[in-house]
Amino acid sequence: MAAAEDVKKIAEQEARLVFEGFDEATAFEIGAAIRARGLAENFPIIVDIRLWDRALFYCALPGSTVHNADWARRKINVVRTFHRSSYRMVLHKARTDRTFAVGDALPIDDYVLAGGGFPIRVKGVGVVGAIAVSGLPERQDHEVVVAAICAHLGIPSQELALGPA
Numbered sequence: 001m002a003a004a005e006d007v008k009k010i011a012e013q014e015a016r017l018v019f020e021g022f023d024e025a026t027a028f029e030i031g032a033a034i035r036a037r038g039l040a041e042n043f044p045i046i047v048d049i050r051l052w053d054r055a056l057f058y059c060a061l062p063g064s065t066v067h068n069a070d071w072a073r074r075k076i077n078v079v080r081t082f083h084r085s086s087y088r089m090v091l092h093k094a095r096t097d098r099t100f101a102v103g104d105a106l107p108i109d110d111y112v113l114a115g116g117g118f119p120i121r122v123k124g125v126g127v128v129g130a131i132a133v134s135g136l137p138e139r140q141d142h143e144v145v146v147a148a149i150c151a152h153l154g155i156p157s158q159e160l161a162l163g164p165a
Contacts, residue, residue, distance in 0.1 A: 003091045006162050010088040010142075013160045017149045018121045022128060024056050026152070031057030034133060034148045043144070045135035048072040051120070051128055052080060064135050072132040075117030077110050079130035086132075087115030087142040116141025118149065139165060 019026065027049040034047045044063025049056050060069070075086040082089055090113045093100065098113045100106040115138030120129040131149070133141045143162060150157040 002163070002165070003094070007088060007091045009160070009162055010085055010091070013146055014085060014088070014119060014121065016155065016160060017118075017146070017153060018123050019153070020123055022051070022120050022122050027056035030131065030148050030152050031059065033151060034144060035059050035061065037144065037148070043136055044068075045133050045141070045144070046072055048076065048132045048134075049120075050076065050130060056129075061135075068134040071112060071114060072116070072134040074110060074112035075114055075132045075134065076130040077106075078112065079117040079119050079127070079132075081106070081111070083119055083121075083127040085115070085119060085142060086113070086117035087138060089113060090115050090138065114138050114141075116145065118142065118145040 031047050031049050038045050038061045044061060046060045046064045046068045048058050078086045078089055093113055095101070095113055099108050100111055100113065116134050117130050117132040119127040120131060121127050131145050133144045135141070136144065139162065146160060147157045150160055
């Protein structure tokens with residue numbers, strides 16, 4: 001039942017965390033906020049924020065690895081394809097091997113079922129990019145992104161926080 005509750009809450013997050021616009025300055029503010037939290041809490045993460053046509057923000061914190069960058073890229077591909085957070089897709093697909101089913105035709109080299117990718121949705125436009133964090137347990141990667149977007153949009157993060165794991 002916890003997964004069903006998380007899916008419902010993530011759908012609410014995706015519906016409410018909508019930007020009036022999104023540009024380089026917005027990406028920098030959100031990315032810098034995630035970076036500051038990561039440094040304060042010793043998170044070994046990478047942060048990757050991009051529109052579909054280009055990267056806007058990237059940073060790697062101490063302890064992160066090249067593998068985190070690749071996981072973030074693959075999470076972003078999931079967001080781009082489904083216009084949903086990668087953690088919502090994890091819960092929806094419920095596959096322990098972290099791959100999409102053969103019938104989905106999504107290669108493992110480019111797609112992964114792992115939380116931490118979140119859509120950048122612009123009011124009146126739709127999903128224009130993604131924010132990804134990689135390096136923590138997937139639910140926590142997801143929550144770091146959501147908390148940063150909430151802070152930027154002035155929405156109390158506890159309103160949209162996932163319940164206890």
